[in-house]
Amino acid sequence: MRYIIGNWKANLNLEEVDNFCQEWNVATPNEKTVALAVPCVFYAYLATRKIGFTPILQDISIFGENGARTGEITVENLRGIEPPFTLVGHSERRRDFGETNEVIVAKAKNLMRAKITPIICFDLEQMEELAKLLQEFAPKTYLLAYEPVDAIGTGKNLSGELLQAQFKLIRQVFAPGTKILYGGSVKAENVAQYHDLSDGVLVGGASLKPQEFAQIVERA
Numbered sequence: 001m002r003y004i005i006g007n008w009k010a011n012l013n014l015e016e017v018d019n020f021c022q023e024w025n026v027a028t029p030n031e032k033t034v035a036l037a038v039p040c041v042f043y044a045y046l047a048t049r050k051i052g053f054t055p056i057l058q059d060i061s062i063f064g065e066n067g068a069r070t071g072e073i074t075v076e077n078l079r080g081i082e083p084p085f086t087l088v089g090h091s092e093r094r095r096d097f098g099e100t101n102e103v104i105v106a107k108a109k110n111l112m113r114a115k116i117t118p119i120i121c122f123d124l125e126q127m128e129e130l131a132k133l134l135q136e137f138a139p140k141t142y143l144l145a146y147e148p149v150d151a152i153g154t155g156k157n158l159s160g161e162l163l164q165a166q167f168k169l170i171r172q173v174f175a176p177g178t179k180i181l182y183g184g185s186v187k188a189e190n191v192a193q194y195h196d197l198s199d200g201v202l203v204g205g206a207s208l209k210p211q212e213f214a215q216i217v218e219r220a
């Protein structure tokens with residue numbers, strides 16, 4: 001299985017989301033899983049319509065239960081419209097909201113309890129600690145996304161021998177069998193490079209353009 005996950009981050013408004021859906025006309029092949037992490041305000045809207053792609057969330061509350069938590073979205077809020085996956089630990093959450101590996105793994109735990117697969121993002125400096133914290137979980141209950149911070153939104157995607165060496169190291173540090181995606185300036189023109197190395201890709205900017213994202217799905 002290859003995972004092609006888009007991340008819209010805090011982009012698009014309702015009209016733009018509708019335009020995306022109208023232009024999106026891709027039949028997902030059986031051996032590929034395609035999902036788009038949308039701003040949560042659009043999630044239920046998209047999850048309850050036939051739109052041809054799977055909407056997922058970009059984050060989840062650290063609080064596992066519903067209650068007096070203004071502004072939070074819990075796994076219990078999602079009951080009945082659960083996404084198959086949810087991102088956690090994106091570098092922008094780590095950078096802008098000070099999220100640590102402990103916080104991220106606590107969120108991942110809430111998701112796993114609700115049978116939602118977390119896609120846990122990390123850069124190399126967080127890797128060793130994250131791997132230790134994940135030891136208690138079966139590798140098939142989560143996905144990882146290696147996103148080198150310098151490659152995010154810069155057009156400087158990592159590739160070649162450097163990335164091969166990094167992926168080798170990453171696979172040694174995490175439990176055998178863990179599925180690992182690559183993210184960071186993935187575009188239609190470079191996505192084929194990640195085919196043999198990773199189990200899929202996490203795509204930011206290029207996932208906002210339906211035609212380009214469709215090409216990525218085809219070539220990934």
Ligand code: 13P
Pocket residue numbers: 007090147151152153154155183184185186202203204205206
């Ligand atoms: P870009 O593809 O825009 O570099 O973003 C990568 C990313 O952060 C995906 O989560």
